[in-house]
Amino acid sequence: MKLIIQIPCYNEAETLEIALNDLPKHIDGIDEIEYLIINDGSHDNTVEVAKKWGVNYVVNFKNNKGLARGFMAGLDAALRNGADIIVNTDADNQYVGADIEKIVRPILDGEAGMVIGERPIDQTEHFSPLKKKLQHLGSWVVRKASVTDVPDAPSGFRAYSRHTAMRLNVINDYTYTLETIVQAGRRKMAVKSVPIRTNPELRPSRLFHSMFGYVKKSMLTISRALMQYKPLYCFTWIAAVFGIIGGAALIRFLVFYFQGTGYGHVQSLVIGCMMLTIAILAFFIGLLGDTIAANRRLLEEIQFELRKMDYGLSDEEKKKDEDKSYIEGDA
Structure with missing residues (x-):
């Protein structure tokens, strides 16, 4: 059983080594763990840091393609290199590496094909009150659109079985997190959430520049995915x-x-x-x-x-x- 942990990167030289050092080297039930980064057009020495650390695979984009394109390129590379389970995490060390064992366990036990880490949103200090409310609202909308019970839809800390990963298709260029849940729910895939921990913030989020922009793009993504599948x-x-x-x-x-x-x-x-x-x-x-x-x-x-x-x-x-x-x- 091979696990490949993939990390999308865009100018992450300052935080990448911290995130890599936090990743597990052994998990019960996993025979082999390998590491992959997706270099999404970085202008710093992200790739050099990754290679020096000893990552097994590097997927390179000459220009920035966005989180969704990077995610799918990572899945493709992981599947081609024989991954039975693929975990996606962030380069800013937002998630606790030891919790990877928690999110792969339901796949190992045959309970799910997609597992999403549920962050303690209300206890996360660097989230503003408005952001917390919008996170809950967005997750509620995704639950209704996907007919799932995922409590933290925007979470990027996820595990996929090989079978589930081969069925995923991300159309939008913004983010994969919301569309894949709607897709999985509408296709009756086995989706499960597990509570995870988060680390203190090392840098501001790069996914959106304003709360209004985040809400607008998220709602467009959800609406587009729902119209595609229903x-x-x-x-x-x-x-x-x-x-x-x-x-x-x-x-x-x-x-x-x-x-x-x-x-x-x-x-x-x-x-x-x-x-x-x-x-x-x-x-x-x-x-x-x-x-x-x-x-x-x-x-x-x-x-x-x-x-x-x-x-x-x-x-x-x-x-x-x-x-x-x-x-x-x-x-």
Whole structure:
């Protein structure tokens, strides 16, 4: 059983060695632990620090591609190098390295394919009261969108089984944290959260420059992911809102019309017809989106099979395939 711990890096020379020194060297149930960094276009000596420390793999981007692209590149490299479990952590040593054992344990025990570390948000001193409230609100929205019970959706401290990692696809360029939860929940993947600890802040977050920008990008990411995986559900709600408004406007016009004063309320008729037209268009867009989503699911299954051929199967998956062949042969 091989574990690869990946760390996305962008100008992290000052903190990377601290984070690397905190990582575990042995975990019960894991035969081999390797380390990988994703150099996302750093301008400092991040790569030199990593190589001097002794990381096993370095994924290099010449220009900054963003957290989501870096995350997927790290998964690709880890899978190609035989990882059975992949852990993603931060280069600023936000998370306690010893807690990696906590987040890989549910995978080792066969309880989950994705495990998310739940930070003690209310007890984190460098989080402002506003940030704490927004973190809770954002996690609540993600839980509703993904139909999961993840209490800390923005947490980047995560573990993935090989099988789950091969099924992930991140479309947006902002962050992988929210989209992957919505994706996993809508695909009925086994997702679990475990409480973890955090270290004191070494540097400010680079993911967002303002609270408003963070909220805006997060909501756009959640909305986009939900529309991708549940388009008919989303657009039916949009159609319902416009339909109710349009129906109310038409009823208002008809009431005045039968009272003999409809000529003075033509605007209600115009607004009602316009709102109902938008509602019908939204519903048909939802139907079209649902058809596209069904095709995407087929393409994702094809991609998964291609990834299995490209990356190879884990020992557990090979055993399952052997058992399946044996049963089919007997039949």
